Amino acid sequence: MNSANAILLVGHPNVGKSVLFHRLTGAYVNVSNYPGTTVEVTRASARFDTEINLLDTPGVLSLPSRSDDERATMRALLNEPSRCLVQVGDAKNLRRTLTLTALLAELGLPLVLALNMHDEATARGVTVDVEALAEELAIPVLSTVATGGEGVSELAGSLSRAAVPDRMLQYDAQLESDISAMTQAIDDVAAHPLLASRGLAILFLGDDDEVNHWLAFKAGDRFKQLQALRDQARIGAEHQLAAMLSRQRTEAADALAGSVTQRAVRSTPLLSQRIGQAVVHPVWGLPILLGVLYAVYQFVGVFGATTLVGLFEESLFEGILNPAFASLVEHWFGDSWMTELLVGEYGLWTMGMTYALALILPIVTTFFLAFGILEDSGYLPRLTVISNRLFSLIGLNGRAVLPMVLGLGCVTMATLTTRILHSPRERMISIFLLALAIPCSAQLGVVLGMLGGISFSAVLVWALSMVGVLLLAGFLAARLIPGRRIPLVAELPPMRLPIAGNVIKKTGGRLKWYLIEVIPLFLIGTFIMFAFEKLGILPAIIEAGKPLVSGWLGLPPEASAAFVMGFLRRDFGATGLFVMAKTLDPIQAVVGMITITLFIPCFASLMMMVKEQGLKIAIAMVIFIVPFAFFVGGLFNIALRILW
Numbered sequence: 001m002n003s004a005n006a007i008l009l010v011g012h013p014n015v016g017k018s019v020l021f022h023r024l025t026g027a028y029v030n031v032s033n034y035p036g037t038t039v040e041v042t043r044a045s046a047r048f049d050t051e052i053n054l055l056d057t058p059g060v061l062s063l064p065s066r067s068d069d070e071r072a073t074m075r076a077l078l079n080e081p082s083r084c085l086v087q088v089g090d091a092k093n094l095r096r097t098l099t100l101t102a103l104l105a106e107l108g109l110p111l112v113l114a115l116n117m118h119d120e121a122t123a124r125g126v127t128v129d130v131e132a133l134a135e136e137l138a139i140p141v142l143s144t145v146a147t148g149g150e151g152v153s154e155l156a157g158s159l160s161r162a163a164v165p166d167r168m169l170q171y172d173a174q175l176e177s178d179i180s181a182m183t184q185a186i187d188d189v190a191a192h193p194l195l196a197s198r199g200l201a202i203l204f205l206g207d208d209d210e211v212n213h214w215l216a217f218k219a220g221d222r223f224k225q226l227q228a229l230r231d232q233a234r235i236g237a238e239h240q241l242a243a244m245l246s247r248q249r250t251e252a253a254d255a256l257a258g259s260v261t262q263r264a265v266r267s268t269p270l271l272s273q274r275i276g277q278a279v280v281h282p283v284w285g286l287p288i289l290l291g292v293l294y295a296v297y298q299f300v301g302v303f304g305a306t307t308l309v310g311l312f313e314e315s316l317f318e319g320i321l322n323p324a325f326a327s328l329v330e331h332w333f334g335d336s337w338m339t340e341l342l343v344g345e346y347g348l349w350t351m352g353m354t355y356a357l358a359l360i361l362p363i364v365t366t367f368f369l370a371f372g373i374l375e376d377s378g379y380l381p382r383l384t385v386i387s388n389r390l391f392s393l394i395g396l397n398g399r400a401v402l403p404m405v406l407g408l409g410c411v412t413m414a415t416l417t418t419r420i421l422h423s424p425r426e427r428m429i430s431i432f433l434l435a436l437a438i439p440c441s442a443q444l445g446v447v448l449g450m451l452g453g454i455s456f457s458a459v460l461v462w463a464l465s466m467v468g469v470l471l472l473a474g475f476l477a478a479r480l481i482p483g484r485r486i487p488l489v490a491e492l493p494p495m496r497l498p499i500a501g502n503v504i505k506k507t508g509g510r511l512k513w514y515l516i517e518v519i520p521l522f523l524i525g526t527f528i529m530f531a532f533e534k535l536g537i538l539p540a541i542i543e544a545g546k547p548l549v550s551g552w553l554g555l556p557p558e559a560s561a562a563f564v565m566g567f568l569r570r571d572f573g574a575t576g577l578f579v580m581a582k583t584l585d586p587i588q589a590v591v592g593m594i595t596i597t598l599f600i601p602c603f604a605s606l607m608m609m610v611k612e613q614g615l616k617i618a619i620a621m622v623i624f625i626v627p628f629a630f631f632v633g634g635l636f637n638i639a640l641r642i643l644w
Helices: 017-024 069-079 092-107 119-123 128-136 154-162 173-189 197-205 209-236 241-260 271-279 285-332 335-341 348-377 379-386 389-393 399-409 413-422 423-438 441-452 456-480 500-535 537-552 558-570 570-579 586-598 603-615 615-643
Strands: 006-010 043-046 053-056 082-090 111-116 126-128 139-143 260-265
Touching: 006 069, 006 537, 017 043, 017 053, 017 154, 043 348, 053 126, 053 603, 069 209, 082 092, 082 603, 092 111, 092 197, 092 241, 111 128, 111 154, 119 126, 119 500, 126 154, 128 139, 128 241, 128 285, 128 615, 139 154, 173 197, 173 209, 173 241, 197 209, 197 241, 209 241, 260 379, 271 379, 285 348, 285 441, 285 456, 335 348, 335 500, 348 379, 348 413, 348 441, 348 456, 348 500, 348 570, 379 389, 379 399, 389 399, 399 413, 399 423, 413 423, 413 603, 423 456, 423 586, 423 615, 441 456, 441 570, 441 586, 456 586, 456 615, 500 537, 500 570, 537 558, 537 615, 558 570, 558 586, 603 615
Parallel strands: 006 053, 006 082, 082 111, 111 139
Antiparallel strands: 043 053, 126 260
16 A cells, blocks of 8 residues: 555544545444544545555644644644545535635645535535535535435545645735745745645644644754744734634635525524424423433343343353353363363353353443434534533533543543543543543443343432542542633534434444454453462452451452452453342442442553553552442442431
């Protein structure tokens, strides 16, 4: 694959870049209907030409870059030997799209503009004169509907016609003078092999972090010349240089968008708009949220964890597969340690595979389906608005709900997506809360399955306890970690009917991850439990944990094994309690699930915490979380025995 043939997909968040990337390459990305799901550059060969390398970049709210995802995109622009750019824009919000186009045009790279979500623009009465826009910019401009594949083949065919856009604006005289001086200086000391020095000059004057670093490295000692020119320009602009550059680009985008766009006047809003307004309404939003959560509980906690698990565990595994496999193993190995390893109490099949396939797989499948429907409908982004006031109590804004919601899928990946937050303080608080009180999909499914089998009240007690801990821990963290809360600025996608193909594709991709990544960990965990049992370590741990587990938490002594399993994976530990469900009373079940949910994050999550925050901070978080989990569990044991 020739890296010189790289084509970069760039654009704002939530404009369909990753869906379009999948259409053009066949590669699966976390394709979701909310921003922040692409936080690293993803690359794959194009379907239409395997010699072409397509790169999907994180969405940028604006350039110059400020956040980690914007920096990742800027690094790709600076360092990838790009053949051309494909800007994916929002057809129903052309002004916003062209604000970015105005800056990309200055970089001097060939460009194709794909106006995505053409169907939604049409539904809203927005018509864009694509031919007039193409003529104005002197580049190919196409209408696409990535979710349905419309215009994708035309887009692929247009890449050979990519052209350097005509400049969209002339800045005012003083700014042009500053830009010209900086352009000449960059040409002299740090010219880029592909990007135009004028574009770099505008980004540098606008305080782009990545361009600043690149020029400092490239120019060496002569970087001081560039800094002196920028300081001079700042003084001339009364220290409003970046704002003035941005404002004039926005004005140019407004003018061009107005000249090529027509809007039909509607007397009443579309049904999707009404629904979108209702779910974020200060009065109706909360009841709708509670209704959604109850529906998820019924689908995952009742249907998935009761009906499907019963079918898989009792009918399929216990009734057919386990007896057959045990008979086969005993025939091969007789009464030996190998038989015990495979089909014993801690057998790789009878425990590891049975847990993974009979107990967890039906639950995570129903959860992934429910999650996919919610994200494809456009409901999840609206949680940022609904939760903004709540998150303000813990020093965050509603944008932090996105990593939290993603954490319900996989805490490890959610930890990575905290990069969409705009300050180190926000990222630290969010990572801490993810590690403490956000269950991953597999663990959540087990929790809903076990407590749902008791009563909805048991589920509600657990859920309220998690929310309470989340708020309390976040409140304290926000006051201990220095910094300020950044206000929420977000654009919501339209509400849509979920597309069955998208939901199935997402569910299939996540189940593939489960089968490849999680099942081996279940088998490793089972083997460790087997080894611990044979070496006498497990009985010793159970005995040592009796005062804490039996006394403080009020659980059976053997529950200590579940917490040992929880060191390997949260869901593995929860499954250990799930298997004991028939021996636990309702209070023990609730206390056990509260404690195991708050317990130490899985090993993969811990490694991601180290990567994002450093070893010292990650260890400090774990040192706090483990005793805190048992402390809270014990308090609930006391409280529930008094009140319930």
